[in-house]
Amino acid sequence: MIKLVRPIKPRQLDEETISLLTQRFIDNPNDSVWNQPYIKEALMKSSHEKCCYCECKSDKGDLHIEHFHPKSLYPNEVVCWENLLLSCSKCNRAKGTLDTVTNRLVNPYDDDPKEYIGIDKNYILRGIDKNGIGEFFINSIYKNGYIFKLSLYYHTIYTPFQIDLEELYKNYKIKDIGRNAYSLVSKLCNILEMVQSNKPYSAALSALVINNPNFIYLKTKIENSLSDDLISDFKFLYNEAVKNALKYLT
Ligand SMILES: [Zn+2]
Structure with a gap:
């Protein structure tokens, strides 16, 4: 995981659109309102067409728009620009509905991952900060082997x-x-x-x-x-x- 620079919010995602899409999602949680090509395109570019958590570069079909604060717990942030990232289905699934408001998870747009995660000579990733933030990330996202x-x-x-x-x-x-x-x-x-x-x-x-x-x-x-x-x-x-x-x- 590398430090990413959050891209400028696409102009299509103006305040009116945000409240419209958010309301649509609140009315019907099955409505994938975040799935807008202009959102995915901007995120693709800023994450170098890779998963923001594991850096796999699978084909575009396996990279999904992900909500850092889970949309099921924070529906008002469903199209909040600062809440959107791009991740592979593996990391997405592992993260699930983890409450990232109450649990400190490294966010590559806000944090520099190298302050929290290291790699040993056997190529295994390890948490390195004394607060256990890196270790928590590894256990939460790179789980199930x-x-x-x-x-x-x-x-x-x-x-x-x-x-x-x-x-x-x-x-x-x-x-x-x-x-x-x-x-x-x-x-x-x-x-x-x-x-x-x-x-x-x-x-x-x-x-x-x-x-x-x-x-x-x-x-x-x-x-x-x-x-x-x-x-x-x-x-x-x-x-x-x-x-x-x-x-x-x-
Ligand atoms: Zn991933």
């Missing part, structure tokens, strides 16, 4: 990067990288591209890549060999990865 499925996904995507980084380390360890520097920079950029916000599971994968000892070695090597302006793309991608990365627990 989903946490293990997620760790398997991380492992599957990360392994090729890990192998590439090991290979690069072997190739560049003893060499004065000199004229090979650019090719190394571009290979490291390719890996960083794959853990950016628009890619699945970027919070976990960023943490794994930037804490990989071979990556750290190679990063230092290019920083010592090339001037900052020659590695500006690398620096940009790296800083974005740092922004998203969960705390890596050793």
